[in-house]
């Protein structure tokens with residue numbers, strides 16, 4: 602857009618040039634609409650950082666005895682609002698900003714170093730959206746997150762390996778655990794077109810709640826001889842332990 606600024610500047614209407622320039626190439630923060638140097642302004646960035654989990658590895662909640670769960674943040678407050686804004690206000694760039702935070706945490710994590718040593722050829726697979734939802738949203742937030750995370754972490758990303766073939770209800774709309782399992786049964790398949798020799802998988806998603814989606818994806822991958830070595834999510838709700846009763 603510099604050509605436009607130079608044309609307007611050459612007309613010696615500098616104030617107008619600055620105004621046009623600012624509005625054209627200084628992107629505003631998608632969350633608060635104020636000018637920002639990066640994708641997010643410093644204030645929103647700081648608010649999101651306040652919801653980073655104390656521990657990346659969720660020791661209290663492994664997926665199974667040999668599949669650890671990593672969650673960067675707590676699904677609440679500014680982080681929850683940022684995820685909603687990304688998905689419902691069409692701001693995929695928010696996931697790019699947060700992926701950088703996740704990659705930073707991953708690279709510093711000793712647990713992740715152990716995982717990398719144990720499984721040298723790891724491939725990241727994001728949980729896919731069904732094509733109907735992908736069409737209406739325009740992007741898969743888990744894929745945007747995973748791709749940027751992989752670029753920054755030097756991991757390979759296989760976004761097409763897993764396909765969602767069933768247009769499931771949102772898990773929150775299901776009433777019982779039986780209904781949740783039936784809702785997700787055979788929801789995924791593995792794409793033969795994007796099959797890979799990299800059989801060690803890190804599954805990647807934005808939000809982790811009941812884990813039913815992740816478990817179904819792991820089962821589908823397993824039937825095609827892909828081993829899920831870890832699950833990384835952006836955020837999970839912080840479950841509060843019941844308060845001890847006063848005696």
Ligand SMILES: [Zn+2]
Nearest residue numbers: 630633642645
């Ligand atoms: Zn902001």
